[in-house]
Amino acid sequence: MIDVALTPDLLHGGAETEQRESGILLHRLPQPYRSREADDQLRLMEVQPSGVRLSLRTAATVVELALRATRVAYRGFARARGAVDVTVDHRLVASIPLIAGDLLELDLAAGTRTSVPGEPDVIRCDGLPPGDKLVEIWLPHNEQVELVSLRADAPVHAERDMRPVWLHHGSSISQGSNAATPTGIWPVIAAERSGIHLRNLGFGGSAFADPFVARVMRDTPADLLSVKVGINVVNLDAMRLRAFVPAVHGFLDTVRDGHPEAPLLLISPLHAAIHEDTPGPGAVDPEGFADGVIRFRATGQPGDTALGRLTLQVVREALATIAADRADDPHLHVLDGLSLYGPEDADRMPLPDGLHPDAQTHAMIGERFAARVFAAGGPFAMAAASTSG
The missing domain is CATH 2.60.120.260 (Galactose-binding domain-like)
Structure with missing residues (x-):
């Protein structure tokens, strides 16, 4: 040896x-x-x-x-x-x-x-x-x-990887929580199916549109960029709507300073029933302690959004408005997270702990992302095509 x-x-x-x-x-x-x-x-x-x-x-x-x-x-x-x-x-x-x-x-x-x-x-x-x-x-x-x-x-x-570089930022789901293996997390599945070099900035419990993460993305060489934001802001009760909207705009502005024309995909949250209409903060459900199982619950009041508290529904609407307000950016794209994992999927493949998909669901999300984003007609299609041509 x-x-x-x-x-x-x-x-x-x-x-x-x-x-x-x-x-x-x-x-x-x-x-x-x-x-x-x-x-x-x-x-x-x-x-x-x-x-x-x-x-x-x-x-x-x-x-x-x-x-x-x-x-x-x-x-x-x-x-x-x-x-x-x-x-x-x-x-x-x-x-x-x-x-x-x-x-x-x-x-x-x-x-x-x-x-x-x-x-x-x-x-x-x-x-x-x-x-x-x-x-x-x-x-x-x-x-x-x-x-x-x-x-x-x-x-x-x-081995020098000559494939297009996809730089992705997201939460624990993007990092791979509850996936069984490192090639079984949804970003790796999507990247490998599409012949793309992945750089994963998915950080468990830590996707808050932080300015310093935007600077990292700005300064990192990449051909394709995506930002998945919302769930951590809700389950930490970290912002109100007034702060969230300019924070996301500022994040995207900073990323654009380093990548003015690269395809940039804004992804809204996947379905998570506990926070769809109920603000955070989220907490570990003590009822799971006796069974030795971690489950999460929302501790806010359902529908309590009048003063700007965030739910996943509010976040999705805000991200759609942000994208519409940036219509002058022809390279900015939006993906509804419900198209990757929606309420009908939750009926068939529920989130085991209320927040994170299991291994089978990671695979489904990765395949769907590849089909919607990297395949013909998707926002990253040209990059994927260049690796197979």
């Missing part, structure tokens, strides 16, 4: 790396934003490498990656572990769940956190097909990862 240096050019989909004593920590937000403007929740999410992968051009039939993961768990509640997916020439060949690593346990009742150290995982994928190929190792979308070492039984070279 050959030791392979973990150089930045092997990594796609992240912002930068940080060398630590125990390994290389991956970041999806650059400095200084993650230390100066991000809160504790966002700092926790940006080091979970959703959409980040190692891209290796090699003839190796065995590849071995050692990594140290840190998982977040809630005392008294079962939570699935993250996984590492391996693809060969964009086809999934292995999905390997993590079993070791460090633990950060949160006690929702007491409001405390406890750290429990563990050992690294060694992800070994053997039996890869012989000959030259692209091997991609997709890192967990839901656990912090430090890369320790990489080995292979043949030389490895960095």
